[in-house]
Amino acid sequence: MADMIGSEILARALKLAGVEDIFYLMGGPMLAAEKACENEDIRMIDVRHEQAAAMMANAYARLRNRPGICMAASGPGVINLTTGMANALVDGAPVVAFGGSSPVSAYGRQAFQEIDQLAILEPCVKHAFRVYSPERIPELVNDALQTAVAGKPGPVYVDLPGDVLYKPVDADTIDWGFAERPLQRPRPAGAPADVARLADALMAAERPVIVSGTGVLWSEAWPELRQLVDTLGIPFYTTPQGRGVIPEDHPCCYPSARSMAFREADLILVVGTRLNYVVNHLAPPRFAADATVARIDIDASEIATSPRRLDIGIVGDAKTVLTALNAALEGRGNTERSTPWRQKLAARVEEKRGQPGDNSRSDAQPIHPLRLCQEVTDFMNRDAVLVVDGQEILNYGRQAMPTHTPGHRMNSGPFGTMGVGLPLGLGAKVAKPDTQVIVVHGDGSFGLNAMELDTAVRHNIPVLVVISLNGGWTAADPPGKPGRNLGFTRYDQMAEALGCYSDYVEDPKDLGGALRRAQDAVDSGRVAVVNVKTDETARATTQAFTQYVT
Ligand SMILES: Cc1ncc(C[n+]2csc(CCOP(=O)(O)OP(=O)(O)O)c2C)c(N)n1
Ligand SMILES: [Mg+2]
Numbered sequence: 001m002a003d004m005i006g007s008e009i010l011a012r013a014l015k016l017a018g019v020e021d022i023f024y025l026m027g028g029p030m031l032a033a034e035k036a037c038e039n040e041d042i043r044m045i046d047v048r049h050e051q052a053a054a055m056m057a058n059a060y061a062r063l064r065n066r067p068g069i070c071m072a073a074s075g076p077g078v079i080n081l082t083t084g085m086a087n088a089l090v091d092g093a094p095v096v097a098f099g100g101s102s103p104v105s106a107y108g109r110q111a112f113q114e115i116d117q118l119a120i121l122e123p124c125v126k127h128a129f130r131v132y133s134p135e136r137i138p139e140l141v142n143d144a145l146q147t148a149v150a151g152k153p154g155p156v157y158v159d160l161p162g163d164v165l166y167k168p169v170d171a172d173t174i175d176w177g178f179a180e181r182p183l184q185r186p187r188p189a190g191a192p193a194d195v196a197r198l199a200d201a202l203m204a205a206e207r208p209v210i211v212s213g214t215g216v217l218w219s220e221a222w223p224e225l226r227q228l229v230d231t232l233g234i235p236f237y238t239t240p241q242g243r244g245v246i247p248e249d250h251p252c253c254y255p256s257a258r259s260m261a262f263r264e265a266d267l268i269l270v271v272g273t274r275l276n277y278v279v280n281h282l283a284p285p286r287f288a289a290d291a292t293v294a295r296i297d298i299d300a301s302e303i304a305t306s307p308r309r310l311d312i313g314i315v316g317d318a319k320t321v322l323t324a325l326n327a328a329l330e331g332r333g334n335t336e337r338s339t340p341w342r343q344k345l346a347a348r349v350e351e352k353r354g355q356p357g358d359n360s361r362s363d364a365q366p367i368h369p370l371r372l373c374q375e376v377t378d379f380m381n382r383d384a385v386l387v388v389d390g391q392e393i394l395n396y397g398r399q400a401m402p403t404h405t406p407g408h409r410m411n412s413g414p415f416g417t418m419g420v421g422l423p424l425g426l427g428a429k430v431a432k433p434d435t436q437v438i439v440v441h442g443d444g445s446f447g448l449n450a451m452e453l454d455t456a457v458r459h460n461i462p463v464l465v466v467i468s469l470n471g472g473w474t475a476a477d478p479p480g481k482p483g484r485n486l487g488f489t490r491y492d493q494m495a496e497a498l499g500c501y502s503d504y505v506e507d508p509k510d511l512g513g514a515l516r517r518a519q520d521a522v523d524s525g526r527v528a529v530v531n532v533k534t535d536e537t538a539r540a541t542t543q544a545f546t547q548y549v550t
Pocket of ligand 1: 389390392394418419441446470473
C-alpha cells in the first residue's frame with residue numbers, strides 16, 4: 001500500500017474515532033494535518049485566537065457529551081491554548097488539543113518556534129504527551145480521547161513534532177483498530193451497604209438538601225436525580241454550570257432561599273461536584289455544622305480528601321448510584337416528612353420577592369443590568385443555551401435568569417476566566433445547531449475574544465450576543481478602581497463592520513423589540529450583537545447566594 005505521512009494518519013484516525021468538528025488556527029507544522037482533516041470531511045472551523053478554539057471545544061464537549069477537539073500551530077500558537085486548556089481543566093471538560101511543535105531532530109538547536117511546549121501545557125491539563133512514531137498515531141489518538149472522558153473528565157494535550165507529522169509511513173503497518181475503539185465511560189456502582197445507609201438517612205431527614213454539579217451532566221443522571229427529588233420532596237441546588245438538571249420551576253427549587261437551606265439543613269447530599277471554593281468547601285457556618293453529610297463522586301480522591309468529614313462517602317457514577325438509591329427507596333416514597341421544610345423555604349422565597357431593590361422591571365436610564373436580564377429571560381426559549389461572562393452581569397444573571405434544560409448554562413466557570421462567553425456560545429451552537437444560543441457578555445470580557453464574531457460570520461454560526469455596556473470592567477462603584485474604565489464603545493458598529501446584524505439600545509422601553517429583531521436576524525442565519533448601555537454604578541451584591549462567584 002502507498003505511504004501516508006503522519007498528518008494524514010492523524011486526520012484518518014480522528015475521522016475513524018468519530019470526530020465531526022475541529023476548532024483550530026492554521027500554521028506550521030499542522031498545515032498538512034489540517035488539510036487532511038478537510039479531505040476527511042471533518043468540519044474545520046478556523047478561529048482568530050487559539051484560546052477561543054479550546055473554549056469552543058469545551059462547550060462543544062459539554063453539549064455533545066464527547067471530546068471537543070482543537071488544533072494549534074507550534075510555539076505561540078500552542079501557548080495561546082493555555083488559558084482555554086486550564087479553563088477546561090478547572091471546568092472538568094474533555095477538550096483534546098493537538099499542537100504542532102518543532103522537529104525532534106532539531107531539538108536544542110534553536111529551531112523555528114522551539115520551546116518546551118509539554119512543560120508549559122502539563123499543569124494546564126489532565127494529561128500531556130508527545131508523539132514520536134507516526135505509525136502509532138491511531139493508538140495515541142485513542143489514548144487521548146479515552147483519557148479525556150474516563151472518570152472525572154478533563155483536557156488532554158498531544159504534542160506533534162514537525163518531523164513526525166511529515167514522516168512517510170507504509171500504510172500497511174498501521175493498526176487502525178485503535179482509533180475505532182469505543183470510548184470507555186466506566187460507571188462504578190457505590191458500595192451497596194453505603195447506598196442502603198444513604199437511603200435510610202434520607203428517609204430519616206426532616207430538612208434534606210441536594211447540591212449537584214456537572215458530574216450529573218457527564219453521567220446524564222438527571223432523570224435519576226429528579227426521581228430522587230420527587231420521591232422525598234428534597235430541595236435541590238446546583239453549581240452555576242450544573243444548572244438545568246431539573247427545570248428550575250420545579251416545586252423543589254428555591255433559589256433565593258439558598259443560604260437558609262444550607263444553614264439549616266439536617267442532611268446535605270452532594271452529587272457530582274467538587275467541594276471547592278464554589279461551595280465554600282461545605283464549611284460551617286454557611287453549611288449547617290451538625291448536618292449529616294453524604295457525597296457521591298466518581299473520583300475516589302474527591303471522597304478521600306473531602307475538606308469536610310463525610311458521614312457517607314460513595315465512590316461511584318452518579319447515574320449508577322442514584323439508580324441504586326432510587327431502588328432502595330422504592331415503595332418508601334414520602335414527601336410529607338419534609339413538607340414543613342419546603343414551606344419554610346417557600347416562605348423565604350416569597351419574603352425576598354417583596355424586598356426593595358428588585359430592579360428587574362426598573363425603567364431607569366441607563367438601564368439597570370437586572371432589567372436587561374429580565375428582558376432576555378422574557379423572550380428566550382425555554383431550552384435556550386445561555387452563556388454569561390463578566391462580573392456584575394454574571395452575578396445579576398445568576399440570580400435573575402433561570403435554566404430549565406440540563407447543561408444549557410455556561411459561564412466564566414470556577415476558574416473565573418473572562419473572555420469565555422463568545423467562544424462558549426459558538427462551540428454550543430456548532431454542537432447543537434437547532435438550539436437557540438444567547439451570550440450575555442460584559443463589555444470588558446467581550447473584548448477578550450471579540451474577533452470570534454468574525455469566526456461566527458465566516459462559518460455561519462448564528463448566535464445572539466447581548467453586551468452589558470457599563471463602560472468598563474466591573475462596576476464603577478467604588479470609584480477609582482485602577483484600569484476600570486473602558487468608555488462606552490459602540491461595539492455594535494464594530495460588529496457591523498465584521499458582518500453582523502447589530503443594534504444599540506439606551507432606553508429600556510426599546511429593549512424587548514431590539515432583542516426580538518436581533519433574534520429574527522439570528523433565525524435567518526445571521527450573527528447578531530445588541531449593545532445595551534447599562535448603569536455603570538450597578539454593583540451586584542455578593543450576598544451568601546452569590547458565593548457561587550466565578
Ligand atoms: C482573563 C481574565 N482577566 C482578568 C480577570 C479579572 N476580572 C474578573 S471580573 C473582571 C471584570 C469583568 O468586566 P465585564 O466583562 O465588563 O463585566 P461587568 O462586571 O462590567 O458586568 C475582571 C477584569 C479575569 N477573571 N480573567
Ligand atoms: Mg463591564
